[in-house]
Amino acid sequence: MGIIINPYISFPAASFADTKSLHRSISTGAGNYAGVDDSNGMGVEWDEDDAFSISFWVKAGWSSSLNTNIHLFCMNDAGTTSASGGLIRIYYHESNNRIYFDWRSNSSNRSNNFWLFHSNSGNYATAYAAAGLGSTYWSASNRGNVGDDDYTMITVTKGTDDQATNSNVKLYWNDASCGNGYYTNGNNAGTPALGNNDRKLSFGSTSWNNYRAGNSTSTRYNDITFWDKELTSSEVTELYNNGSRMDATNHSAASDLKGYYTFETAAATVGEDTNLPNGLSVIGAV
Amino acid sequence: MIKYYIIPKAIFVDVNKEKVTYLLKSIDRTKYIIGYDGTFEYLNDATKTFDTVNDLSVYTYNEPEDWFGDNTGLDVDMIEENEYILEFDGNE
Numbered sequence: 001m002g003i004i005i006n007p008y009i010s011f012p013a014a015s016f017a018d019t020k021s022l023h024r025s026i027s028t029g030a031g032n033y034a035g036v037d038d039s040n041g042m043g044v045e046w047d048e049d050d051a052f053s054i055s056f057w058v059k060a061g062w063s064s065s066l067n068t069n070i071h072l073f074c075m076n077d078a079g080t081t082s083a084s085g086g087l088i089r090i091y092y093h094e095s096n097n098r099i100y101f102d103w104r105s106n107s108s109n110r111s112n113n114f115w116l117f118h119s120n121s122g123n124y125a126t127a128y129a130a131a132g133l134g135s136t137y138w139s140a141s142n143r144g145n146v147g148d149d150d151y152t153m154i155t156v157t158k159g160t161d162d163q164a165t166n167s168n169v170k171l172y173w174n175d176a177s178c179g180n181g182y183y184t185n186g187n188n189a190g191t192p193a194l195g196n197n198d199r200k201l202s203f204g205s206t207s208w209n210n211y212r213a214g215n216s217t218s219t220r221y222n223d224i225t226f227w228d229k230e231l232t233s234s235e236v237t238e239l240y241n242n243g244s245r246m247d248a249t250n251h252s253a254a255s256d257l258k259g260y261y262t263f264e265t266a267a268a269t270v271g272e273d274t275n276l277p278n279g280l281s282v283i284g285a286v
Numbered sequence: 287m288i289k290y291y292i293i294p295k296a297i298f299v300d301v302n303k304e305k306v307t308y309l310l311k312s313i314d315r316t317k318y319i320i321g322y323d324g325t326f327e328y329l330n331d332a333t334k335t336f337d338t339v340n341d342l343s344v345y346t347y348n349e350p351e352d353w354f355g356d357n358t359g360l361d362v363d364m365i366e367e368n369e370y371i372l373e374f375d376g377n378e
Contacts (some may be wrong), residue, residue, distance in 0.1 A: 009314075013347055026355075026356050026357065055316065062355070063355065065313050065354060065355040066355040066356065067310075067311075067312075067313050067354055067355050068353070068354040068356055068358075068360065069364065069368075070356075083361060083363065093368055094355075094370065095310060095311070096374070098368075100367075107363050109363075110363075112367065116374055118374070119373070124374070178309065182371070187367060210349050211356070211358050212356065212358075213356070214355075215355035215356050216355075258311075274344075
């Protein structure tokens, strides 16, 4: 006996709304800030020995004339006004096509790794293939491999070592690993000691002075997630969801989801949302 | 000791890249800021010289227009950590 499908039964639409995103462009200082003033114990107060992951979707808006770095994500101790004090950041240097993943307690105690995307040889061929940018640098006119709406999902994962060695940190472009970064001793100094203080989270700019937001055309951010674990490759693939942003609360690792920002409302889906923007000039269409 | 220089693009071709520690091309690519570890042979061609990375950082904040699309300068650590790699960053 065959299966009879009733054409009059309709299934409810997915409840996951995805109509808005965060728009950031050339900074005008504190008035252009977008983020969370104080993590207030939400679970992202990581130190150098903690395993964690940060993921976000970004639609490049900067041009090849940016010629400097754009801070895609940045956080440091709440109230700190310098590039130190529990600093964790992910930034892109447009001038030489590198993504840096960096943490530090101060300039003398820091560790970082970076990946570049325009060399199709040796260790760097993996990142070259993952990004799909070719020999041209990443910008609004060359977004490389993208998912829905021309967004790229960028994910960094970290293990429990305090240094940004290739065995301890990974970068994913969408769901593809970027392989080994350019970790050298020269990228590091001292021993980072971040502490577990409450943090200020800044989306698309520095957290200590709200600059490094790109140039004139907005770069868009969506579905920023913070995970209290080193996501596995398969978990990143699950989050990428074949290029279609998913409700991260349904992810298999959701029990470790400590922050989740979709920008659909002024409330965080998970985590703190003090001063999270909504309806201001920095919120717009996907 | 590393010093920093602004030089015309044409001069960079002949500079000993083994001693270059930092490279930033202007937005229009006509002039370069370089960090150089040793005696710089093309001092007479340099339009500006910075004895320290702090001096260079101050300059970038005072005169960002030719260099940065976001109209702000570079902090010291951003200069020091963004080292020139001949294999990937070009030699001309």
